[in-house]
Amino acid sequence: MSTIHNKDIILLAHGSGGRLSHELIQELFLKYFNDPVLKGLEDASLIENIYVGKLAFSTDSYVVKPIFFPGGDIGKLAICGTINDLSMRGARPLYLSVGFIIEEGLSIRELEQIVASMARVAKETGVRIITGDTKVVEKGAADKLFINTSGIGVVPPGVDISNKNGREGDIILINGTIGDHGMAIISQREGLNFSTSIESDCAPLNGLVEELLKASSNIHILRDPTRGGLGTTLNEISLASGVGVKIYETSIPVREPVRIGCEMLGLDPLYLANEGKLIVVVAMEDSQKVLETLTNHHQGREARIIGTLTSNHSGLVVMHTNLGTQRVVSMPAGELLPRIC
Amino acid sequence: MEILSSFRDPALSRRLVKIIRSYEGKPLNFMEFCGTHTHAVFKYGIRQLLPEDIKMLSGPGCPVCVTDSRDINLSLSLARISGVIITTFGDLLKVPGSGGKSLQTAKAEGADIRIVYSTLDALKIARENKERPIIFLGIGFETTTPTVSAAILQAEKEGLENFFIFSMHKLTPPATRAILNLGEVHLDGIIGPGHVSTVIGSKAWEFLPLEYGVPFVVAGFEPFDILLGIEKLVEQCIEGRPRGANAYMRSVKKEGNPSAIKIMYDVFETSPALWRGLGEIPGSGLKLKDKYSHYDAFLKFMPTFKAEIEDNLNCRCGEVLRGVIDPPQCQLFKKVCSPDNPLGPCMVSSEGACSAYYLYGNYDLPTFPPHTPL
Numbered sequence: 001m002s003t004i005h006n007k008d009i010i011l012l013a014h015g016s017g018g019r020l021s022h023e024l025i026q027e028l029f030l031k032y033f034n035d036p037v038l039k040g041l042e043d044a045s046l047i048e049n050i051y052v053g054k055l056a057f058s059t060d061s062y063v064v065k066p067i068f069f070p071g072g073d074i075g076k077l078a079i080c081g082t083i084n085d086l087s088m089r090g091a092r093p094l095y096l097s098v099g100f101i102i103e104e105g106l107s108i109r110e111l112e113q114i115v116a117s118m119a120r121v122a123k124e125t126g127v128r129i130i131t132g133d134t135k136v137v138e139k140g141a142a143d144k145l146f147i148n149t150s151g152i153g154v155v156p157p158g159v160d161i162s163n164k165n166g167r168e169g170d171i172i173l174i175n176g177t178i179g180d181h182g183m184a185i186i187s188q189r190e191g192l193n194f195s196t197s198i199e200s201d202c203a204p205l206n207g208l209v210e211e212l213l214k215a216s217s218n219i220h221i222l223r224d225p226t227r228g229g230l231g232t233t234l235n236e237i238s239l240a241s242g243v244g245v246k247i248y249e250t251s252i253p254v255r256e257p258v259r260i261g262c263e264m265l266g267l268d269p270l271y272l273a274n275e276g277k278l279i280v281v282v283a284m285e286d287s288q289k290v291l292e293t294l295t296n297h298h299q300g301r302e303a304r305i306i307g308t309l310t311s312n313h314s315g316l317v318v319m320h321t322n323l324g325t326q327r328v329v330s331m332p333a334g335e336l337l338p339r340i341c
Numbered sequence: 342m343e344i345l346s347s348f349r350d351p352a353l354s355r356r357l358v359k360i361i362r363s364y365e366g367k368p369l370n371f372m373e374f375c376g377t378h379t380h381a382v383f384k385y386g387i388r389q390l391l392p393e394d395i396k397m398l399s400g401p402g403c404p405v406c407v408t409d410s411r412d413i414n415l416s417l418s419l420a421r422i423s424g425v426i427i428t429t430f431g432d433l434l435k436v437p438g439s440g441g442k443s444l445q446t447a448k449a450e451g452a453d454i455r456i457v458y459s460t461l462d463a464l465k466i467a468r469e470n471k472e473r474p475i476i477f478l479g480i481g482f483e484t485t486t487p488t489v490s491a492a493i494l495q496a497e498k499e500g501l502e503n504f505f506i507f508s509m510h511k512l513t514p515p516a517t518r519a520i521l522n523l524g525e526v527h528l529d530g531i532i533g534p535g536h537v538s539t540v541i542g543s544k545a546w547e548f549l550p551l552e553y554g555v556p557f558v559v560a561g562f563e564p565f566d567i568l569l570g571i572e573k574l575v576e577q578c579i580e581g582r583p584r585g586a587n588a589y590m591r592s593v594k595k596e597g598n599p600s601a602i603k604i605m606y607d608v609f610e611t612s613p614a615l616w617r618g619l620g621e622i623p624g625s626g627l628k629l630k631d632k633y634s635h636y637d638a639f640l641k642f643m644p645t646f647k648a649e650i651e652d653n654l655n656c657r658c659g660e661v662l663r664g665v666i667d668p669p670q671c672q673l674f675k676k677v678c679s680p681d682n683p684l685g686p687c688m689v690s691s692e693g694a695c696s697a698y699y700l701y702g703n704y705d706l707p708t709f710p711p712h713t714p715l
Contacts, residue, residue, distance in 0.1 A: 266691060321385060321386055322349060322351045323349075323351050323354055323355075323385055323386060323387075323390065323564055324351065324355075324390075325385060325386025325387070325389045325390060326386055326389065327383070327384060327385070327386050327701050328700075328701055328702065330699070330700050330701075333679065333680025333681050333696075333699075333700075
């Protein structure tokens with residue numbers, strides 16, 4: 001049994017740079033993050049023989065509360081989140097950095113579980129964690145654990161995926177049900193325990209994106225509708241591409257427990273966060289091909305065509321309701337639910 | 342949940358729309374009292390389904406919206422008392438008091454303000470912080486008040502001495518009377534609040550046809566419910582025989598919920614209340630009975646405030662709440678007043694008419710025909 005496990009909680013001294021810090025790094029972090037370039041504990045890691053062309057670079061911080069939730073934890077979220085952000089530009093994610101801000105008092109067992117889950121996703125996706133950092137702050141200065149991840153990916157030649165590339169007539173698809181992550185988090189929050197467990201959809205999407213890019217060279221936009229949900233992301237697409245977005249209520253997949261939860265809490269699934277979903281905007285002629293690719297992949301079984309881009313109402317997202325009426329889907333106001341990711 | 346999808350069944354709703362659209366006669370003004378109805382009407386695009394001769398007006402049925410700025414200022418004073426924990430429903434946080442300060446800004450400045458989903462959560466906080474006073478900001482109509490009564494009775498049972506209520510609770514029938522007495526808008530029918538009526542019963546609205554000759558119908562919140570409510574109002578207008586109707590039978594009984602009514606009046610008694618846009622209405626508020634006055638945050642802390650800065654005089658929430666204007670007629674609407682920067686409560690609340698217009702309004706979609714073909 002290593003010495004670190006004799007102490008059950010993180011102390012300020014674990015971030016001091018002294019012996020306890022060293023122990024934490026050697027016995028916990030390096031146990032799971034075992035990339036050869038990390039072993040030397042150098043100030044910076046070198047990337048040899050880097051592909052010269054277009055690099056994608058992205059960063060995101062994760063402050064989700066609670067740090068464990070059905071379907072995932074803050075660590076899995078932090079690795080998937082940055083992998084997905086890189087993938088949404090058509091990049092193949094290669095390297096990640098991980099930065100931890102730990103509140104003193106966090107149990108080492110919980111930290112270990114989170115680090116293990118990060119290492120697991122990185123391994124599964126073939127993405128290398130090659131640099132990292134740990135800080136410990138006093139009680140109350142953070143809430144248990146915050147994680148930052150940054151990532152580097154390479155964009156294959158000829159791939160041009162951007163929020164700005166949407167054109168009139170393009171078809172919008174999604175790879176499955178919306179709102180699962182948001183509702184999983186809300187249902188875990190104090191006082192809101194639903195009898196049915198709702199699992200977060202938290203998942204790395206790089207494999208699926210690779211398949212999509214193989215299937216069609218006419219994909220214009222890829223987006224992961226995380227914070228703010230599908231409604232917000234479609235508004236962003238509409239504004240960035242200077243087009244209108246038309247979606248159909250009947251075609252948007254929502255899991256029944258999520259729908260019930262939304263009814264109970266007065267929320268709209270359109271604005272709930274997703275962590276394993278992507279929106280594909282593709283030229284009409286390739287839309288069936290993309291739909292097939294999605295539904296043939298385990299992360300896209302419930303994929304659907306949900307709408308189109310139109311020149312009719314540039315900058316606006318309009319939903320055609322089940323009743324045959326139309327409704328503007330606007331940007332949500334304010335922070336609906338803080339610390340969802 | 343299957344029950345929900347049947348109330349959203351487009352085919353059933355279309356049948357009702359067909360009947361409503363066949364109406365031929367003088368133009369009709371209906372008011373949905375309840376803010377949740379207003380939001381549902383917008384969310385489902387129900388106004389687009391109505392013929393031009395039938396107009397829906399939004400009423401004062403949003404507890405946050407009708408909370409007067411005086412009460413917001415008093416709440417802010419309570420929040421600034423050292424050691425106090427304020428517990429409140431989330432909507433109230435953003436409502437600006439005089440001078441633009443809100444509970445949200447007070448929170449950022451260090452006041453301990455916690456959002457709860459139920460009064461029982463507030464009670465839990467009181468139990469866990471026995472050395473600090475916990476004040477629950479009690480807003481809401483007859484739907485919410487019984488739960489507050491239950492919390493008071495529970496506090497009494499447990500001997501909790503640090504739990505207090507600032508009661509801003511209001512009763513809906515007196516406000517409806519006030520609007521009709523003012524006579525600013527002509528109403529041909531009122532859609533009564535479904536949740537409130539679940540507690541007070543449909544009979545609480547019988548005065549509308551009897552005393553004012555105005556048809557009413559209690560309706561639920563699904564598209565089918567609302568359309569059924571409208572259809573029943575149209576039917577009464579055609580017959581020229583105003584009466585009451587219940588289009589929300591699966592929830593509302595004539596007598597309401599007697600135990601909820603009992604618990605409400607065991608703890609509270611009626612009092613005058615100040616309504617935004619309507620002023621003071623006698624018998625429209627609820628204050629704690631003498632027996633429970635030791636839970637009264639107002640009596641305990643005697644909050645005061647200096648009215649140094651006037652309310653925003655350009656804000657027309659008052660007229661919106663009375664159905665006199667539609668939100669887009671307010672010069673602040675969408676230009677300076679938005680859900681991110683609300684200048685009045687109707688833009689803040691998830692039941693407010695201004696926020697419904699802002700979020701779902703399709704008045705800026707001129708390219709669409711007013712009625713989509715069925």
